[in-house]
Amino acid sequence: MDIALCYESVLPARGGAETYIGDLARRLARDGHAVHLYAARWDAGALPASTHFHRIDVPSGPRFLRPWRFAEACEAELRRHRHDVSMGFDKTWGQDVLYPQGGLHAASAAHNLLKYPDALSRGLAAVGKWLDPAAWSFARLERKQYLGPNRPLIVVNSFMVQKHFEQFYGIPPDAVRVVRSAIDPLRFAAEDRLKRRHEERSRWMAFPEDTIGLFVAMNYRLKGLAPLLNALARVPRDRPFKLAVVGHPKVDRYRRQAEKLGVADRVVFLGHRDDPRDCYFAADFLVHPTFYDPCSLVALEALACGLPVVTSRYNGASELLTPPNDGAVIDDPHDAAALAGAMYRFTDPKYRAESSTAARQTGTKWTFEHHYQALLNVFGEVRQTKKAA
Known part of the structure; x- marks a missing residue:
């Protein structure tokens, strides 16, 4: 043609x-x-x-x-x-x-x-x-x-x-x-993935037992970083948990919010990354409480890396998920209790491992x-x- x-x-x-x-x-x-x-x-x-x-x-x-x-x-x-x-x-x-x-x-x-x-x-x-x-x-x-x-x-x-x-x-x-x-899942293939995971997590000052949720976006307001920090304040501290934020370099507003909420010690602001692959490798799940995404490529990339996805019903990519197997879909990003609960579930090692396997399978269904x-x-x-x- x-x-x-x-x-x-x-x-x-x-x-x-x-x-x-x-x-x-x-x-x-x-x-x-x-x-x-x-x-x-x-x-x-x-x-x-x-x-x-x-x-x-x-x-x-x-x-x-x-x-x-x-x-x-x-x-x-x-x-x-x-x-x-x-x-x-x-x-x-x-x-x-x-x-x-x-x-x-x-x-x-x-x-x-x-x-x-x-x-x-x-x-x-x-x-x-x-x-x-x-x-x-x-x-x-x-x-x-x-x-x-x-x-x-x-x-x-x-x-x-x-x-x-x-x-x-x-x-x-x-x-x-x-x-x-x-997306092309081969872009996220790496024989030394485990090594890169350990190296990246060490840069974040994260311990092996830490559960890490990853947030990747440039438009922090539309993609829900502020309500995400509000939800983080509700995640219990009985298990080690951190949030890694990748995207726009201007984060002063959100640093202040994290400090005010008392969660600054649980957030790592990483700024812009030309290639976020190592961030996917280092994290345990993606959290993307967006207010509008026709079909988030970030969610597809995470699934290709075996990361379960927590997102909102305002993300067209949520249609690909089968919760709770490979993630969670919340109705309202402002619902701090629901978002915190979805994140906290990943601190369970058994659920985290099972959902990672399911996420990888979901990521291969549509190439x-x-x-x-x-x-x-x-x-x-x-x-x-x-x-x-």
């Missing part, structure tokens, strides 16, 4: 959607498909040599106008070429398939309010968003993407996001295909190859529809 991929920036080293597009392009090229990339910038060295590049020039200007300008220019450029399938990501339109890996902006905005613990704070935050021109712009752009005259076939990475399309825009489930996110084949089925469906038209 002749396949066009459309995204403003494709620098795979930056992670996220850009890494995914690079992985997808390489897999498509390996199967002999013609891959065209429509982008404003890219790293050609991280993409297949056979890739056909189409530069989309985007004038400088306010951040909230850039997606409009890229989408308009991309749509115009696509009209000049014929492809079997075109696929867009995030804030763009005019493609046959749209894959919003970050979920719906409308759902994200609603869930962002949940990170505030009380109704007054949520109300004030809602007013602030109502006055934000970027929020207005992105909401209008999203309606154009999905409610315009030429509607795309939508691919999402969880049933949670599929339900959001119906909830916020009335788009029925049969118009939305669920194709799970995936990038599964994802790729499911996506090819979607491409084939689009191609047949276009031929019939």
Whole structure:
């Protein structure tokens, strides 16, 4: 097939959607498909040599106008070429398939309010968003993407996001295909894993008998670090327990919170890690009480490393879990008692070992190859529809 991929920036080293597009392009090229990339910038060295590049020039200007300008220019450029399938990501339109890996902006905005613990704070935050021109712009752009005259076939990475399309825009489930996110589990293979685990834990000043929960995120507020620290204060001290925090280097606010709660001695702030593999190896489980995640890659990475996952129902990746075998799913990240109880359970060595085995099995059920084949089925469906038209 002749396949066009459309995204403003494709620098795979930056992670996220850009890494995914690079992985997808390489897999498509390996199967002999013609891959065209429509982008404003890219790293050609991280993409297949056979890739056909189409530069989309985007004038400088306010951040909230850039997606409009890229989408308009991309749509115009696509009209000049014929492809079997075109696929867009995030804030763009005019493609046959749209894959919003970050979920719906409308759902994200609603869930962002949940990170505030009380109704007054949520109300004030809602007013602030109502006055934000970027929020207005992105909401209008999203309606154009999905409610315009030429509607795309939508691919999402969880049933949670599929339900959001119906909830916020009335788009029925049969118009939305669920194709799970995936990672390459071989990225986390290491023959010296036990050695690296011991070395990393020694850097954390952790003893062998310590149970360690791992939290990995850049957006600490949205991913629930504040309520996690509140829950940590409720974890009994009769068994040794620590929390390791990896992500954004700015942690002063959370250090103060930990000190105020009397848990500073149980938290290790590790800052940013370009490669967090050793952190996964050193920990005993992942705790990710997020307020919004379409399908957290952090959760998938943890499972691939044999780490059980404690997360919230606001994470699409929770659909992959079978609690209590491979983790736990809590209803509300602000429920400190429920979150503390889920974490404390891992201080039981027998449960910890059994859940680790189950987590590893869960992590192997959905691989990038599964994802790729499911996506090819979607491409084939689009191609047949276009031929019939």
